[in-house]
Amino acid sequence: MSRKKKQPIIKQKETFRVSWLSLIGIGETPLTDNRLGIFEYSGGIIVFLAALFTYLFTLTPDIGFHDCGDMVPAVVNLGVCHPPGYPFFCLLGKLFISLVPIGNIAYRMNFLSSLFASTTVMMVYFMVIRIGGFCVPKQRLFHLIPAVVSAGMLMFATTFWEQAVIAEKYSLNVLFASLLLFILIRWQGSASHPSLSRGENSPLTSFIKGELLLYVFAITLGLAFTHHLQTIYIVPASIYFILIITWNKTQRLPSLQMTGKMLLCFITPLLLYLYLPLRAMTHPPLNWGDPQTLPRFMEYITIKAYKHFIINSPMDWIQNIWTHLVTFFPNQFTWWTVWLGIVGLVFLFKHRRTISLLLCLVILTNIAAAVRYGISNIQDYYLTSFMVFAILIGCGVLWLMQMIARIPAIPQIAAVVFLCLPIIPLSAHYKQCQHRAYYFPTDIARNLLSSLEPDSVILIKGDVNGFPVWYQRYVENKREDVALIDTPFLFQDWYIKHVRYNFPQLGVDIHPIASPGEELGYVRFRDILKKNVGKRGVYHYSDEPVPPGYAGVPYSFFVKIVNEGSNVLAELKKGDVPLTLRRDCPLDAKAKDMLRNYAGGYNNRGNNYLGAGEYSLAIYELKRALKIDASIPMIYYNLGRCYGQKGQTKEAIDNFKQALTLNPNQSGIHKSIGGLYEKGNNPQQALQEYKQEANSFPDDVETYLAIARLSLELKMPGETISACEQLVRLSPNNVEFRRNLGLLYYQNGQIQEAQAAFQQVLQLAPLDIGARQMLGRMQQG
Incomplete structure (x- = not known):
């Protein structure tokens, strides 16, 4: 009886084992070797x-x-x-x-x-x-x-x-x-x-x-x-x-x-x-x-x-x-x-x-x-x-x-x-x-190389930025006088030796003098600037900031590095780099990103001209940026600032509003529009713009000062007091803000609030005569 009971158990185990082996292909019928005709x-x-x-x-x-x-x-x-x-x-x-x-x-x-x-x-x-x-x-x-x-x-x-x-x-x-x-x-x-x-x-x-x-x-x-x-x-x-x-x-x-x-x-x-x-x-x-x-x-x-x-x-x-x-x-x-x-x-x-x-x-x-x-x-x-x-x-x-x-x-x-x-x-x-007409990397690289001064140095970071330039330089033999430096490799000794071998004119040191704790790549980057800025054109093809002691002059999507104190305006006027692209060139994500950088470069040039008071040149650069990419709100914002400085109020407001359409959360635009309305003797419209700025950015002191000023002018005591309360909230140790708030409370018949405000003034400035006089007057009457 025992044998009869064991036999089916053994069969079940064998069946279980065979079935699992078949799952991995053991025992499978071979593939037929088909003869193809x-x-x-x-x-x-x-x-x-x-x-x-x-x-x-x-x-x-x-x-x-x-x-x-x-x-x-x-x-x-x-x-x-x-x-x-x-x-x-x-x-x-x-x-x-x-x-x-x-x-x-x-x-x-x-x-x-x-x-x-x-x-x-x-x-x-x-x-x-x-x-x-x-x-x-x-x-x-x-x-x-x-x-x-x-x-x-x-x-x-x-x-x-x-x-x-x-x-x-x-x-x-x-x-x-x-x-x-x-x-x-x-x-x-x-x-x-x-x-x-x-x-x-x-x-x-x-x-x-x-x-x-x-x-x-x-x-x-x-x-x-x-x-x-x-x-x-x-x-x-x-x-x-x-x-x-x-x-x-x-x-x-x-x-x-x-x-x-x-x-x-x-x-x-x-x-x-x-x-x-x-x-x-x-x-x-x-x-x-x-x-x-x-x-x-x-x-x-x-x-x-x-x-x-x-x-x-x-x-x-x-x-x-x-x-x-x-x-x-x-x-x-x-x-x-x-x-x-x-x-x-x-x-x-x-x-x-x-x-x-x-x-x-x-x-x-x-x-x-x-x-x-x-x-x-x-x-x-x-x-x-x-x-x-x-x-x-x-x-x-x-x-x-x-x-x-x-x-x-x-x-x-x-x-x-x-x-x-x-x-x-x-x-x-x-x-x-469909890349049949895709010349974008070639055109961008040639735009860059054609704009460089003779015997220049270009400091490049990133594959997208650098590789098309490598091809033009090392295959098409364009601008063989230009030295290409890849900044991410500067911390590597082998790369510095490579630079010294290929570009001995740069005088690069393997072990430059460094301050304690400084990263080696940054030290070598600064050493290249020290030995070459002022002697030859040094250009930086990256979005990283220029080191202290130097200034970056935007050319387009790259900057020329000059010594601090140089005539930046003169360099700006030399660095006019037009964008030349072949027609019908398709734009993929990388191309669109680079074009956005190009537009950003022109925007930076316009911003520099704006800071120098060259408003017409600034408008020219900003319009070039818009032709490349009309979706960047800062370009419209800077255009609005330029037109505002030139007294072209309508054009300024139109550009500010376009910037708001693209980015409703951008700070400063409502305030800028309010300033234009205020200059145009339209205080009520200006006040509305300032209030919108305050609603979006409730921690800006200048906005509340403008609201308080216009509310006072328009004889709106409640609005004026509310704005001054916000000023006190933002600057609690500002004696003038508290004193003005106390006066407004007093004029509005809010005696207890006025007393509290002047007492706080005295806590900050115990010798303030005006606060003592106002407290004395309120106690007498």
């Missing part, structure tokens, strides 16, 4: 050409923002760009621009990015073909539709499209990811499903072919790591996939011999990182981190300089997970099609569990890494996940086609509908990604 390959070529046409039609014609102005000069000069250096990208880019003589250098690099992106789109197409197989065998071409839809969704995804038309590293990064995933999926078929019916493809041949694909995978993985460390997103998923597929094939784990060979194939391409110290030794114009020594090399490739972007709060991670998932993916594919990716994941988990887990692990690893990184362009770090999600959308279409395959006439209609799905992201994202 002319239709499949033709479809891939058409997809590639369609993507390339799209990207070339919307290609940026010159240098872009982001890291383009850093990457391209590093490629041209074989320099060392920002960490981790991207040696494969630099060498491949140098080869490409040398062999392809079309357009300028920036255009060639943009074209190279479009080739990377187009190839990625094609690889997504082939992966969906491999995953899906011939799902609708009665209509041979129907199985291409999910692959075409998947490729089209990625082709028009916002971030992917934006990266495809500029000279950035992310297009190559996602290309590597697609190649690695394709190799794994291809290896699963060749290693798991030898076709024994063909003599040329024996089990031994198939096994050797599978091993070779793994070695190709390892080499590709190593090359990918010499380009971008985001390749780590693929590694956990790849290890899982190789282990599971090998176990399902042989009931064993990969042999140590094969693992050793794969490690060797992976490590060998990493020798490309020797490019960094070798090129650093030649002192190229761009030499981030100067990784000549082993400690600096290790700091550089481990991206130690960017550790401050790491987020350590788990609560912030959770918030980022939610924000990124509900924002980034719908932004790429639109809410209309995101659900197809979720359906595709469920379908794939049911039919191709190992592949579904492979793709899921890639996305999960990507999310786990990206949510801990706090940078402005974090969506670029999800490009690998966007590529994977496009595959899942194709699988969702695959499931729908299988569901409707048996319904007469419906598959043909559905095919047309599915092929139209990529039109949704195309129409949603075309305007944002």
Whole structure:
């Protein structure tokens, strides 16, 4: 009896164990190694050409923002760009621009990015073909539709499209990811499903072919790591996939011999990182981190300089997970099609569990890494996940086609509908990604360089500000007499040595004299000013204040630094920098921010002229600012002040009111309007404006003084007393305010309040004769 009772328990445990193992793909039926025909390959070529046409039609014609102005000069000069250096990208880019003589250098690099992106789109197409197989065998071409839809969704995804038309590293990064995933999926078929019916493809041949694909995978993985460390997103998923597929094939784990060979194939391409110290030794114009020594090399490739972007709060991670998932993916594919990716994941988990887990692990690893990184362009770090999600959308279409395959006439209609799905992201994202006339970074950089005096120094802070200038200086060779200094690096010894080597005329010291507690970068910044201001033009391209002892003369969006006490007005008149932009240039968020800075620079120039009494010149500068950006309330406010000084009351009031429309909470405007009405002998209207100022800003003494003065003039004792009470509240130790309040109380018949006010005056000023006399008078009568 005991044996009969134990037997079903053992079976239940075995069933439980087997079911859990099947959840991770153990025992899964292998993926069929489909042999692709002319239709499949033709479809891939058409997809590639369609993507390339799209990207070339919307290609940026010159240098872009982001890291383009850093990457391209590093490629041209074989320099060392920002960490981790991207040696494969630099060498491949140098080869490409040398062999392809079309357009300028920036255009060639943009074209190279479009080739990377187009190839990625094609690889997504082939992966969906491999995953899906011939799902609708009665209509041979129907199985291409999910692959075409998947490729089209990625082709028009916002971030992917934006990266495809500029000279950035992310297009190559996602290309590597697609190649690695394709190799794994291809290896699963060749290693798991030898076709024994063909003599040329024996089990031994198939096994050797599978091993070779793994070695190709390892080499590709190593090359990918010499380009971008985001390749780590693929590694956990790849290890899982190789282990599971090998176990399902042989009931064993990969042999140590094969693992050793794969490690060797992976490590060998990493020798490309020797490019960094070798090129650093030649002192190229761009030499981030100067990784000549082993400690600096290790700091550089481990991206130690960017550790401050790491987020350590788990609560912030959770918030980022939610924000990124509900924002980034719908932004790429639109809410209309995101659900197809979720359906595709469920379908794939049911039919191709190992592949579904492979793709899921890639996305999960990507999310786990990206949510801990706090940078402005974090969506670029999800490009690998966007590529994977496009595959899942194709699988969702695959499931729908299988569901409707048996319904007469419906598959043909559905095919047309599915092929139209990529039109949704195309129409949603075309305007944002159309960069065909995007010359803004080029025009801004040339505006800056053309306005500098000979042999000048430009102190730059920020990638957006600096990188387009780098490109003009180090690739187009514009203004080779100008020294470019990146102020964020001034605290680094390697950077000061770099400046001394490239710009010896500046006389920069590695260890300048500093006061106790002063930050080293600031000390070196001040040392550059001390040795160069007055000898050559020194310009500051930043919103940070100028150090004490110097004055900043606004040119446009940058300032010229002069010694304190210099003739600022004369410098202002020399620094007339017009804004020159090509027509029909689209403006993205970065361009709009820079234009706002440009308008702010003209506003500062107008404010300086206003302070110097040059009202006509001030109005000229402020109107230039309005032509660039008419949404800045301070420009209208300053225009109102200028017109007010010139006696043009109507124009002044109109501009003040426009400033209020843009910013109802801006202080001083109602008070300024009130002053104009008061000068125009309209005290009642002036009083109303002063009261509105007081309602919005109840702690301004000048406003209550004006209210008290006008209320007294208009014989409004209650209003006058109320204003004086507010003055006493704001300045309780002001004897005059309390004395005047006491007199007003007395005149209004409020004897007790008057006595209290004069007693408080005596507490503050015991010898005040007027207060004693008033108290005596009130006691007598």
